[in-house]
Amino acid sequence: MMMIGNNAFNTKILHIGIDDTDSINGRCTTHLSYLIAGILVKKFHAEFIDFPLLIRLNPNVPFKTRGNGAVCLRIKCNYYEKIKEEITQIVEKYSEIGYGANPGLAFYEENNISKDLLQFSKNAMDTILSKQLAIKIAKKNNIQFRLFGKGHGIVGALSAIGCLLDSDHTFETLAYRREQNIGKIRKTNDVKVKRLSDESYPYTYNNFDKKNSRILITPHGPDPVFCGIRGEDPLLTLFFLKNLCIEEELDGYMIFRSNQGTNLHLTKENKVTDMKPYTAGHINCEVATTPNTIKGGHVIFKIKDKYNCMLPVAVYQPTGLTKIAKKLTIGDKIEIGYGVHLKSNNQTTLNLEYLVVKELVRVFEVKNPVCTKCSKSMKSEGKNKGYQCSVCKTRIGSVGKIKSEKDREINSGLYIPEPIAHRHLTKPLPRYGIEKRFDRFDIILMLKSITWIKNSGGLI
Ligand SMILES: [Zn+2]
Structure with missing residues (x-):
């Protein structure tokens, strides 16, 4: 059993897990959580014992919507039954049920998260879990749940509750638009985004892509998110947002604590025979075939593990890592982060997520x-x-061929994709070396000192 929170209250903690409320048509689970959190704070005077958690799950799941992110809200309050009733109604009303959303909603009244729920959540980061298993775990732990549509969201809802995020984590301040502006072009000041990004380096990340001079804070779909500022510190991401001087009147913002940018899905080390389709992890291995460039500029080569089992690795052109991958040679020792994909010919392929060149052969x-x-x-x-x-x-007789060592033109070290090719969970370069420790007391202090939610509307 893991302890979270303290026991100074009579009531237990209520953990609320929500997932899969969005579809490609718009809406999003973070926005729904923002609406719910607003009600919890204003109407029920609930005390949040953690920031709202935005938990990204295994990005290789084939039937996800956009980001495969689930949300957990952890509160203390006196009106749990009323709260559950109201949240259930909101999820039902505001989800895209029937348009690709299959929401799951879970309520867990407990101060300690059970071991099997913690493990379930861990597994949700790098494997595929069934709805049936989620329901089994929920029933065993007295977790109340509701399924809407096909109810796939129950997997994410439970995983978010089971994710304590008690090691490395990041923050994202998400700003939301007013109803009447949804679908309109998002106007931002590119110079300001670049400047704020430079000034806060390395404590904010993936907000501006310097190399390609591209803004990364705004999504492009018809969803209610205006922008999201990612970083190491809630106050800094909020400062960033406020100093953008956005002209559009926004509905408000909410600060999430998240596993984004942590590589949490790649922590498990596997061997080739363990690699099932749609899972993720990392492997220490050797380059087994000469890298080959295929149509589209992608690079393919095979790796083998210490048991001599081989698998192809695909390095996609947009990752910007093909130039490096091309220079690898048979026998090089590498570590790769990967997602396992199933090609149309049923061939299992590892999609490269990061590369560490450990030892180069001469x-x-x-x-x-x-x-x-x-x-x-x-x-x-x-x-x-x-x-x-x-x-x-001129003739020479006695000299034989000359053997010389070739310059490998590649250095050992870490190589990660370009920001534009990052997934939500990808750990960006500036974060290496500044990974955070978790301190419950710090989190509580920050919650009390920061306006982590604002949804009164108006200019931010
Ligand atoms: Zn000559």
Whole structure:
């Protein structure tokens, strides 16, 4: 059993898990949680014992909507039955049920998260879990739940509750639009985004793509999110948002604590025989075939683990890692983060998510000697017959081929995709070395000192 919160209250903690309320048509689970959190604070005077959690699950699940993110709200309050009733109505009313959303909603009244729920949540980061297993765990732990549509969201709802996020984590301040502006173009000041991003480096991340001069804070769909500022600190992400001077009148914002940018889905080390389709993880292995560039500029090569089991790895062009992948050679020792994909021919392929070059093999090339007069490569006159220069006809007899070590033109170290190709969970370069520790007391202090939710509307 893991302890969260304290026991100074008579009531137990109520954990609320929500997932899969959105569809490609718009709406989103974070926005619904923002509406619910607003009601919990204003109407029920609920005390939040953690920031709203935005938990991204295994990004390789084939039937996800956009980001595969679930939300958990953890509160203390006196009106649990009334709250459950009201939240259920909101989810039913505001979800895209019938348009691709299959919401799951879970209520767990308990101060400690049970071991099997913690494990279920861990597994949801890198494997595929069934609705049936989720229901079984819910029943066993006295978790009340509601399924809407096909109810797939119950997996994410439980996973979010079971994710304590008690190691590395990040924050994202999400700003929401007013109803009448949804669907309109999002106007932002690119210069401001770039400047704020520079000034807050490395404590904010993936808000501006310097290399391609692209803004990353705004989504492009018809959803109610205006923008999201990602970073290490709730106050800093909020400061970033406030200093953007957005002209559009926004509905408000909410600060989420999240596993985004942590590589949480890649923590498990696997061997080739463990790799099931749509799972994720990392593996220490050796390059087994020469990398081959295919149509579209993607690079394919095979790796083998220490049991000599092989699998192909695909390095996609947009990741910006194909140039590096091309320079790998048979025998190089590497570590890769991957998602397992199933190609149309039923071939399991690892999609590369990061690459660590650990040990490069030495490569030698054998060349004919060079003419001492004109520096041209000489031609062999036949076996053991020496060489002749084709320009000045100089001959040499006794010298054999020259063996020289080739420059590998690649350094050992970490290589990660370009920000534009990042998934929500991808750990970006600036975060390496500044991973956070978790301190419950710090979180409580921050919650009390920051306006982490504002939904009164108006300019932010
Ligand atoms: Zn010559």
